[in-house]
Amino acid sequence: MPEDKPFSINVGQLKARPKQADQSRVEAVDKAAAEHGFVQREPGGRRGRPKSPRTGQVHAKVLPNVADEISQEAQRRGVTQGVVIEEAWAAYLESNGRR
Amino acid sequence: MPTIAIASPKGGAGKSTTAVILGTELAHAGVPVTMLDCDPNKSLTLWAARGTVPDRIKVLTDITESDIIKTIREHDRDGQIVIVDLEGVASRLMSRAISQADLVITPMRATTLDAMIGARTIALIQEEEEALGRSIPFAIVFTMTKAVRSKQHSGIEASLSDQGVDVIKPELMERAAFSSFFEFGGDLYSMPAQGKIENAQENASAFAKAVFERLVGEGADA
Structure with missing residues (x-):
């Protein structure tokens, strides 16, 4: 029957040793690991386009030519029509000295 | 505190059993031990839930690739030991744990297949040593x-x-x-006697002693 404490440990011998963990070291480790087939195995984050913070709606009927011009400007800039309307509203506030 | 990574890309090599044997024996000998369960199969968590977790042992679960380094560093204290149990798959999580280890142990059954796959860990460690500019002690246990x-x-x-x-x-x-x-959780001193329990206790204790000696720089023959 072994003794209750079969070997004695002096925990004072156990010292924390500093190890590098800055971003560049982590990247270097990841790169070395990938070369040996040790790659990311965990599922990534949410797929697809991130959620838009633009959750408000305006319900506006405008003249057809204004609708066309807003649409064309948004398309030209690669933004949504909401962005154009937000900018128009910001310009309106500024012109009225409210911002 | 010294960090021990139990790592092998081979499944079924005995990583979780090795982690539990080592953790419980070191705790039994008086060392506070933090065990990190990084295996999606949650073997350590299962063990912890099966019985009373022995004194001086803390089990943290659901450690992921993105928080492994931070978690190890948070528990980096003198006079304690961190044991990291990893999934049996070649993963970035494994390589990051190894990057923070003071000792990497690769459990290996005495088969050619285990040896061949376990050798991948050796190659990885050698690459990481170069990338980090420090040596990472490594040992295998059959x-x-x-x-x-x-x-x-x-x-x-x-x-x-x-x-x-x-x-x-x-x-x-x-x-x-x-x-x-x-099945029972706990350690070799609390579980109902299984087989020749004294021999198991002696085996486990001698193994933990050999690991401890390596941690404090007294043990490796190679």
């Missing part, structure tokens, strides 16, 4: 060995020793008590 040693076992061990690989003695033999950890 697991689930039989009383009668096979020629294959002797051949693999001789080959590893010839290459300068540190092989921990004693090996962890196939024992009913070791496989019962996940």
Whole structure:
């Protein structure tokens, strides 16, 4: 029957040793690991386009030519029509000295 | 605090059993131990839930690739030990854990397949040593060995020793008590007697002592 404490440990011998963990070291480790087939195995984050913070709606009927011009400007800039309307509203506030 | 990563890309090599044997024996000898369960199969968590977690042991679960380094560093204190149990797959999580380790132990059954796949860990460690500019002590332990040693076992061990690989003695033999950890939880001193429990206690204790000696720089022969 072994003794209750079969070997004695002096925990004072156990010292924390500093190890590098800055971003560049982590990247270097990841790169070395990938070369040996040790790659990311965990599922990534949410797929697809991130959620838009633009959750408000305006319900506006405008003249057809204004609708066309807003649409064309948004398309030209690669933004949504909401962005154009937000900018128009910001310009309106500024012109009225409210911002 | 010294961090020990139990790592092998081979499944079924005995990583979680090795982690539990080591953690419970070190805690039994008086060392506070933090065990990190990084395996999606949650073997350590299962063990912790099966019985009373022994004194001085804390088990943290659901450690992921993105928080492994931070978690190890948070528990980096003198006079304690962190044991990281990893999934048996070649993953970035494994490589990051190794990057923070003071000792990497690769459990290996005495088969050619285990040896071949375990060798990938050695190659990875060598790459990480270069990337980090520090040495990462590494040792293997044969697991689930039989009383009668096979020629294959002797051949693999001789080959590893010839290459300068540190092989921990004693090996962890196939024992009913070791496989019962996940049935009863706790440690070898609290579980109902399984097989020759005294032999299992002696085996586990001697193994933990050999690991401890490596941590404090007294043990490696290779």
